[in-house]
Amino acid sequence: MSDADKQAGSLDALFEGYRRFRHEAWPELQRRYESLAHGQAPKVMVIGCSDSRVDPQQILGAAPGELFVLRNVAALVPPYAPDQAHHGASAAIEFAVRVLGVRRIVVLAHAGCGGVKALFDGAPPEVSDFVVSWMGIAERARSEVDPALEGEERSRAGEQACVGVTMENLMSFPWIRERVEQGELEITGMHFGVATGCLRCRDDRGFWADVPAN
Numbered sequence: 554m555s556d557a558d559k560q561a562g563s564l565d566a567l568f569e570g571y572r573r574f575r576h577e578a579w580p581e582l583q584r585r586y587e588s589l590a591h592g593q594a595p596k597v598m599v600i601g602c603s604d605s606r607v608d609p610q611q612i613l614g615a616a617p618g619e620l621f622v623l624r625n626v627a628a629l630v631p632p633y634a635p636d637q638a639h640h641g642a643s644a645a646i647e648f649a650v651r652v653l654g655v656r657r658i659v660v661l662a663h664a665g666c667g668g669v670k671a672l673f674d675g676a677p678p679e680v681s682d683f684v685v686s687w688m689g690i691a692e693r694a695r696s697e698v699d700p701a702l703e704g705e706e707r708s709r710a711g712e713q714a715c716v717g718v719t720m721e722n723l724m725s726f727p728w729i730r731e732r733v734e735q736g737e738l739e740i741t742g743m744h745f746g747v748a749t750g751c752l753r754c755r756d757d758r759g760f761w762a763d764v765p766a767n
Contacts, residue, residue: 585617595621598649600642600719601661602628602668606747609661621649627668627715628660629690633725643726650729656738658729660719662712663745669711673698690722691715709744713753713761716742720755 560566579586598621599609609615609622623645630642649655662669671680672688673695694714702710720740724730732738742755743764752764 582617589618593618593621593653595619595649595653596656597621597659598623598646598653598655598657599659599661600624600628600630600646602626602663602666604663604666606665607661607663607745609659612661612745612752613659621645621653621655623649626684626687627666627672627691628662628719629668629687629715630660630719630722631690632722633727646723646726646729650726650732650738658723658738658740659743660716660723660740661743661745662716664705664709664712664747664749666708666712666715669715670708672715673707673711691718694718713742713744713755716744716755717759 595618597615597619599613600623601607601609603624603626609624610617610620613620623642625642630646631640633643634640635643646658649658668684668688669691671677671684672691676685676688691714694711694717697714697717698707698710720742723740724733729738729740733740742761744753744755744761745751746753751766753761754764755761
């Protein structure tokens, strides 16, 4: 590991980032954070990927307190399965929907997703403990991608197919389905191009289109 890499991951680097936040961002945000100290009331939940390049708050231009964010590998959600196992994703969704009463859930995928690549091309042996099993949630997405596609087009199709899987799995939660059917909750799929900065959105028919930037 180079000295630069060591420095980038050091505690000093994190503290320096905090100091920039305090000096540059905090003066403008202080009043907002003070009001948020009394509780949160976001109207949107974002289920995004843990990838360091894809920050939902930054991409969607949201202020602190506006988004309730769940991030995991490939922005996946397992089907509804209330049992004694540990369900971190489902627990976050339950809190957002049943306690906070969010009005929209956004499933945000992105270009170059390593989790989706592992699903379609095979995972490296170093992630066999957890990632392989986790990506099995989206196994049926493999059959939805045209085998004739190649390169970035194939990757994007796979990433978007995984969004569809998560959206379907969300509807297996009875209290989500009920709210959707009553018009109290909407589920939206999105895809972010890391290199292009372009955002795509999935419509009710399952078709994808670019979101106008102007």
